[in-house]
Amino acid sequence: MSLAPRRDHVLLTPGPTPIHPRAQQALLRPMLGHMDPEVFALNREIQADLRQMYGAGEGTFTALLAGTGSLGMEAGFANLVEPGDEVLVCANGSFGHRMAEMAGRYGARVRLVTAPHGEAIRPEAVAAQLGGVQMVALVHGETSTGVLNPLPEIAELVRGSGALLTVDAVTTAGMEPFEMERWGVDYAYTGAQKCLSAPPGLAPVAVSDRALARFEARRTAVPLWYADFGGLRDYWERQTYHHTVPVNLHYALHAALRAALDEGLPQRQHRAAQVGRAILQTLAPLGFSPYVERAAERLPTVLALRLPPGFDDAGIRQALRVREISVTGGLGPTAGLIWRLGLMGETARPEPYRALMLALEELLGERGLAARFDEAVYGAARTVPA
Incomplete structure (x- = not known):
């Protein structure tokens, strides 16, 4: 097992989060x-x-x-x-x-x-x-x-x-x-x-x-x-x-x-909400939906998404892990039912979730996820760095 540091690992879990520089x-x-x-x-x-x-x-x-x-x-x-x-x-x-x-x-x-x-x-x-x-x-x-x-x-x-x-x-x-x-x-x-x-x-x-x-x-x-x-x-x-x-x-x-x-706590709250909305808008057409039905009861820092019917939870998460992307599934009774995506600290930024969308394009055969995510985050008029 290699002990070399993983410099490009994308950590999207509900904790721990990437360490601030x-x-x-x-x-x-x-x-x-x-x-x-x-x-x-x-x-x-x-x-x-x-x-x-x-x-x-x-x-x-x-x-x-x-x-x-x-x-x-x-x-x-x-x-x-x-x-x-x-x-x-x-x-x-x-x-x-x-x-x-x-x-x-x-x-x-x-x-x-x-x-x-x-x-x-x-x-x-x-x-x-x-x-x-x-x-x-x-x-x-x-x-x-x-x-x-x-x-x-x-x-x-x-x-x-x-x-x-x-x-x-x-x-x-x-x-x-x-x-x-x-x-x-x-x-x-x-x-x-x-x-x-x-x-x-x-x-x-x-x-x-x-x-x-x-x-x-x-x-x-x-x-x-x-x-x-x-x-x-x-x-x-x-x-x-x-x-x-x-x-x-x-x-x-x-x-x-x-x-x-x-940075300011209101600004941090804003970017968590912004990225969370963009993730949901991007994945909803694939059949992902909020696990928490009432919007006012959804935790902005941990986005719980119900998986589409027939979705290979363990297989897709393992395939993502091979691509150096960590996503967390459900815990206890929600295992196999939901994904829990962290939106805390350094995870609540567009870049790591854009990497997830690019990987899902390949794994699910769904082109355009990254572009849809970019538009949800930045708007159609913004130019997003490659």
Whole structure:
């Protein structure tokens, strides 16, 4: 097996995404110690930038966990749930059900609000279950099905209940509107390799003052030492040792996050929507259709497309892989039924999807896909570089 780098691989998956050039460059920095003053200065900049990305209030505790987004998920339950707590989990896909499993492992009495795959959680179903719960947990954008859940409406309901609100922002933060302070979100997390196009291995988190107060009022020790909020605050705020952080990943995340903020979150949201519309317009005549029927419930950063009848899902994806193009199929019950096309970070650009259209022209014998895609993106009057 060759270990030569693949310079031209086209990565169209719902994560990881291609690394931003500024993050790639940051990985080449010489190593510094995790207790170095320069690293602490870098961390302070990261914290401030995360507050801006999440729409968090001044002074909100932000940090990077040394793990992927699943560690961000687990840390919320480990720190904010005690045995016997009532936790309401909204589950309409694989990651909502993962939340329920994690909450249960930390001793929660889990209540579920569900919706069929391809449909959003209904706020009225949440309202009916709110009584007596200490936490509500919601996936903002369900990666497994391409559904955008109505976070602002659910957050408004939760605010009046006294419960904490934990939000999985893995496919939204950094690419879609996220207003932590205004909506009343208490704990949010994402993964570096998603909308920010940084290398995998970090989970940016934000913790409200209300959540920290709940943490400090715990009656039992946090069972997950590695991501204990107290230990994290020792390192990130008091600059004392807790564990060795992946310094070079911090530099890469910092570069990618700055690139996102420099570009502007509204601009990033616009290009994801633009490319998504162009993909759908190009592939619809072949029989591809949106898996999520209601347009308002479609997740702009993960386009879930129902495959045409008789479409050779595994065969076509394998043929694309031979051509250095990676496309992701369905997960669990949607395997063989849908494709999930990533539109996060550096993937949400026309060039990689034009490469997909050229490959599909060859594999499906459908000429003109690339030209149709170009027209959908740029308009008939624009000249598109070859």
